[in-house]
Amino acid sequence: MATIAVSIQDGESKSFPSGTPVAEMLKELLSGKQRKQTVAVRANGMLLDLSTPVETDLVLEPISVHSAEGVDILRHSTAHIMALAVKELYGDQVKVAIGPSIEDGFYYDFDRDKPFSPDDFEAIEHKMAELAEARIPFVRQEMSRAEAIRFFKELNEPYKLELLSEMEVDTVSLYSHGRFVDLCRGPHVPDSSWIKVFKLLRVAGSYWRGDEKRQMLTRIYGTAFAEKKDLQHYLTQLEEARKRDHRRLGKQLGLFTIQDQIGPGLILWQPRGALLRRLIEDYWKDQHYRHDYQLLYTPHIARQDLWKTSGHLDFYSENMYAAMEIDEVMYQLKPMNCPFHIGVYKADPHSYREFPIRWCELGTVYRYERTGALHGLMRVRGFTQDDAHIFCRPDQLEEEIFNIIDLNLHILKTFGFDQYDVYLSTRPEKYVGSDDHWDLSTQALKQALEKKGLAYQVDPGEGVFYGPKIDIKIKDQLGRSWQCSTIQVDFNLPERFEMTYTGDDGQEHQPIMIHRALMGSLERFIGVLIEHYAGAFPLWLAPEQARIMNITDDQAAYCGQVHARLRGLGVRIEKDVRNEKLNYKIREAQLMKVPYMLIVGEREKEEGTLTVRLRDGRNLPAMTPEAFADLVVGECKRAMA
Numbered sequence: 226m227a228t229i230a231v232s233i234q235d236g237e238s239k240s241f242p243s244g245t246p247v248a249e250m251l252k253e254l255l256s257g258k259q260r261k262q263t264v265a266v267r268a269n270g271m272l273l274d275l276s277t278p279v280e281t282d283l284v285l286e287p288i289s290v291h292s293a294e295g296v297d298i299l300r301h302s303t304a305h306i307m308a309l310a311v312k313e314l315y316g317d318q319v320k321v322a323i324g325p326s327i328e329d330g331f332y333y334d335f336d337r338d339k340p341f342s343p344d345d346f347e348a349i350e351h352k353m354a355e356l357a358e359a360r361i362p363f364v365r366q367e368m369s370r371a372e373a374i375r376f377f378k379e380l381n382e383p384y385k386l387e388l389l390s391e392m393e394v395d396t397v398s399l400y401s402h403g404r405f406v407d408l409c410r411g412p413h414v415p416d417s418s419w420i421k422v423f424k425l426l427r428v429a430g431s432y433w434r435g436d437e438k439r440q441m442l443t444r445i446y447g448t449a450f451a452e453k454k455d456l457q458h459y460l461t462q463l464e465e466a467r468k469r470d471h472r473r474l475g476k477q478l479g480l481f482t483i484q485d486q487i488g489p490g491l492i493l494w495q496p497r498g499a500l501l502r503r504l505i506e507d508y509w510k511d512q513h514y515r516h517d518y519q520l521l522y523t524p525h526i527a528r529q530d531l532w533k534t535s536g537h538l539d540f541y542s543e544n545m546y547a548a549m550e551i552d553e554v555m556y557q558l559k560p561m562n563c564p565f566h567i568g569v570y571k572a573d574p575h576s577y578r579e580f581p582i583r584w585c586e587l588g589t590v591y592r593y594e595r596t597g598a599l600h601g602l603m604r605v606r607g608f609t610q611d612d613a614h615i616f617c618r619p620d621q622l623e624e625e626i627f628n629i630i631d632l633n634l635h636i637l638k639t640f641g642f643d644q645y646d647v648y649l650s651t652r653p654e655k656y657v658g659s660d661d662h663w664d665l666s667t668q669a670l671k672q673a674l675e676k677k678g679l680a681y682q683v684d685p686g687e688g689v690f691y692g693p694k695i696d697i698k699i700k701d702q703l704g705r706s707w708q709c710s711t712i713q714v715d716f717n718l719p720e721r722f723e724m725t726y727t728g729d730d731g732q733e734h735q736p737i738m739i740h741r742a743l744m745g746s747l748e749r750f751i752g753v754l755i756e757h758y759a760g761a762f763p764l765w766l767a768p769e770q771a772r773i774m775n776i777t778d779d780q781a782a783y784c785g786q787v788h789a790r791l792r793g794l795g796v797r798i799e800k801d802v803r804n805e806k807l808n809y810k811i812r813e814a815q816l817m818k819v820p821y822m823l824i825v826g827e828r829e830k831e832e833g834t835l836t837v838r839l840r841d842g843r844n845l846p847a848m849t850p851e852a853f854a855d856l857v858v859g860e861c862k863r864a865m866a
Contacts, residue, residue, distance in 0.1 A: 230282045247285065248275040248415065255287060264290040264298050264419065265412045272298075274365060274412040290419065290451045297326050302363060302414040303353075303423050303449040304331035309361075309405035310352035311335060311445075321407065322384040322433060322442055329459070330448030334431050336384070340443040346425040349445075357420045361402045363413035373397050373408070380406070384433065422456045423449040426463075435595060462703055469703070471755035472601040478760050478817060480751075480768075481602065490599045490606030492748055500768040500797070502747065506587055508865060509611055509636070509744070516632050518583040518613060523565035525589060529555040534721055535564045536657060540690045544592045562588035563715075563740060566614045567722045575726040580736070581621050585613035587747070602752030609747040615739040616724075619665075622737055626673035626712060630695075633710050633743045637699060639865060640766075641757060644700040647679050650687035657691055658717045666714035667693040691717035692740075701757040709750055713740040761818040761840065765861040767797070771821040771853075773835070774801040774810045783830045787823070787850050794854035798823075815840055823853070 229245075232238035233254045241250055251260050266273050267286040272294070289295050304324040311319055315337065324333030335341065368376065370389060376399075377385040385408055389397070400409040402417065414420065424447060431444040450456045467473075475481045480498030487493060494502060510520065529548050532538045537545065541560060548555040559565070566584050575582070589609045598604050617625050637645065649670055652663050670693055674681050681695075688694055697710035715738040718724075725733040744750040754762070764770055771791070775784045781802040788800040801810050807824065814822050824836040835853055837845040848856070 229279060231279060232284050234284055234286050241279070243280045244278045246275065247273055247277050247279060250279065250285070251275070251287070254285070259287065259289075262289045262291060262295075263287040264295045264414055272412045274363070275415050276362075276365065277412075290414075296449075296451060298412055299414060299419060299451060300326040300331040300449045302417075303420050303447065304333050305363070305400065305402060305405065305407060305409075305413065306353050306356055306417055306420050307331075307349065307425070307445065307447060308333050308335075308407065309356055309403050310349050312405050313356075313403075314348060314352055317381065320382060320384060321405075323388075324407070330426065330446060332444050332446045334433070334442040334444050336433075336440060336442050340430070341428050341445055343425075343428060350423070350425055353420070353423065356403065357417045359403075359417060361417040363411075363416060364401050365398060365411055365413075366401065367396050367398050370394060370397055373399065376406075420449065422451065422453050423447060424456060424460065430597065432595075432597065435597075437595065437597075466703060466705075466756070469756040469759045470601075471603075471752040474755050474760040475601065475752075478755075480755070483601075488606070489596060490594055490604070492602065492605055492607070497768040498751075501762070501766065502751065504766055504768070505744075505747065505751070508639070509587070512632065512636060513583075513585045513613070516583075516628070518585040521566060521569060521584050521586040521588075523562060523569075523586060523588055524559070525591070526556045526558050527564065529557050531564050532557055532560075535561075535718060536690065536721060537561065537564075540655070540657075546591055546593055558591040559588075560590050560592050562586055562590065562610060562612045563614060563718060563738075564722075566612075567718060567724060567738075570616060570724060571722065575616075575736075577618060577726055577728045577734070580726070581615050581617040581625055583613065583615050585611075588612050602748040602755075605746070605748050608749070610742050611744045611747060611750075613741045613743075615741065616719075616736040617739065618726075618734075619737060622666075622669045622714070622739075623673055623676075625739060626669055626695075626714075627676060629712050629739070629741050630673060630677050630679070633697065633712070636743050637697070637710070640754065641763065642699040642701075646698045646700070646706060647674065647681040648684040648687070648696045648698070649674065649681050650684040650689075650694045650696060652693065653686045653688050653690065655690060656688070658720070662716040663693065666716065670695050670712070670714060689713055691715045699753070701753060702759075703756075707749075707753045709745040709753070710743050711741070711745065714738075715740055761820075763864055764820050764857065765864040767818070767820050769799050769817065769819050770796055770857055771798040771823055772801055772814045772817075772819045773798060773823040773825060774807065774814070776807050776824070776826040778802075778804065779827065780825045780830050784825050787825070787835065790850050791854055794851070794858070796854050796857050811838070821853075821857075 227243040228240045229243050230238045231241055231250050239253055247266055251263060265288040267288060268283045290299055304326060308321055308324055318337060320336040322334035370392060374386060374389050388408060397408060398410055399406055400411060400413055426446045426448060429444045431442050433439040433442055448459060478497060479495050481495055482493045484493060537560060545560050546558045548557045587609050589607060591607050594604050594606050615625050651667055692713050692715040694711055694713040696708060698706040698708050700706055719735050719738050724736055726736055728734045773784050773788055775781050784800050784802050788798055791798045811822055818840060820840055822838040824838060829835055834847045834849055836847055837853060
């Protein structure tokens with residue numbers, strides 16, 4: 226019998242008969258504890274089940290069930306066990322769609338006349354626990370596509386048949402455990418006994434293939450972990466996230482509303498939210514002025530031909546709204562601001578001496594999001610980008626990227642975000658422009674990151690169609706990542722729009738264009754801010770910095786006078802002189818997350834002072850209105866420096 230040489234990374238090689246399963250090899254290659262925690266292995270860049278027979282010399286990399294990849298495999302297997310439990314409980318009345326692992330968990334989509342609800346979770350979880358104890362093996366098999374079609378026809382699983390009909394392969398892999406069989410690449414845990422710590426979380430409607438014209442399915446979400454403590458930590462985080470949900474806090478704090486009569490995904494900013502937004506916009510404009518940017522304003526629609534020239538109709542049409550006819554010419558709402566900034570550039574001739582040209586705009590754009598994807602401020606159909614475009618010479622590219630990174634990190638830190646992950650996204654499969662331009666752009670981004678000393682990950686193929694990019698994903702108080710900042714280098718649009726400048730040689734040259742957003746969508750960024758601070762904004766961002774309140778009606782007039790004086794001194798203050806008990810007023814101000822409560826009784830009125838209470842319940846020494854204004858203004862200046 227032929228033998229093969231197999232080893233663990235950096236370990237001693239051992240001989241095994243060809244065809245020996247991975248699990249048998251690990252008995253000799255790994256210690257008992259490590260072997261018990263190994264859920265799969267990687268070999269030649271591929272993940273393999275422990276049941277996989279090995280027929281060639283290999284170096285194996287064990288995948289621990291406690292690693293990110295191991296937990297992902299565990300969750301995928303738990304999704305399959307959930308599907309088996311559903312089939313066991315409800316039989317052929319349920320048709321199965323797809324069920325992947327996702328970040329933080331898994332889901333499966335089911336077609337059932339009566340949609341599932343959380344009321345069904347107890348029975349499904351109980352059945353899942355029974356199946357886990359039964360140690361049901363996950364068995365992989367391969368069959369021809371034609372055989373698989375016949376197989377799923379017999380099972381009467383129409384969704385699997387549709388998937389198979391679109392596959393351009395000769396052979397497919399399936400996994401079975403008990404009576405449940407699914408199309409799947411794997412890998413999976415060896416058997417169901419690995420699945421011990423899981424929880425079903427919620428249900429949602431989901432259109433098949435994301436198409437609103439197709440069947441509405443029920444999606445059951447769940448999660449799984451290797452350890453109970455990890456599940457408990459996750460559930461605690463979920464509860465904290467629920468408390469911080471920007472949709473709930475947005476309503477409680479009177480920041481924004483979404484009305485069906487207006488349309489889903491379209492935000493109505495209420496007075497307090499509009500003030501918060503103005504504070505952010507004013508800070509943004511001031512920072513850009515300091516960094517030699519000039520402000521632009523551009524329209525919301527343009528001739529459809531503009532989007533043909535830019536390439537958006539070829540590469541982005543599914544995210545654009547339908548065209549409209551105006552004076553026998555077709556127009557479309559803008560999904561991007563960049564072609565308008567190019568229009569401003571082309572209004573005048575330019576010389577190499579003018580560069581770099583830095584233009585910025587808080588430009589509102591419109592992009593089609595499916596109804597099921599809309600989510601408060603995070604996913605909307607109309608939003609404002611903190612957009613900027615820099616036009617520069619090739620010799621200025623690296624320095625401009627470096628300057629953008631500096632400004633970017635400074636602004637994020639001011640808003641309270643000093644933890645982030647940086648990604649360098651490279652050329653996608655579908656792109657425009659020359660390989661030379663792509664290489665030059667990618668290298669400039671890479672060198673700027675390295676000179677700045679920023680650790681980054683390469684995200685292969687995730688660049689936009691016109692160029693590579695840097696993405697910065699900020700982390701909030703719960704450690705969740707949010708995509709906000711992006712820096713993109715573009716040779717394509719200057720070429721498409723025939724942009725030129727006169728060089729020092731007297732000849733015409735093409736500028737380089739940098740697309741850049743620091744906060745991304747203002748709507749999304751404000752949603753992240755709400756959840757990051759749980760609605761208790763730092764003083765400089767608080768729409769209402771202070772609320773003055775009287776103890777009895779005798780102090781109402783004095784409260785009015787102080788209210789006017791403090792407003793004149795730049796404090797954002799409201800007054801509450803209602804005939805209510807003081808504790809009631811304090812409680813209402815705390816619910817509105819007001820940083821300072823200014824309490825006025827008879828003594829304060831007579832002495833011309835204020836009792837200052839913080840939203841956490843602490844009291845500061847009594848002070849005059851002017852001293853309080855100095856305190857507020859000084860704290861804000863320090864935060865925004």
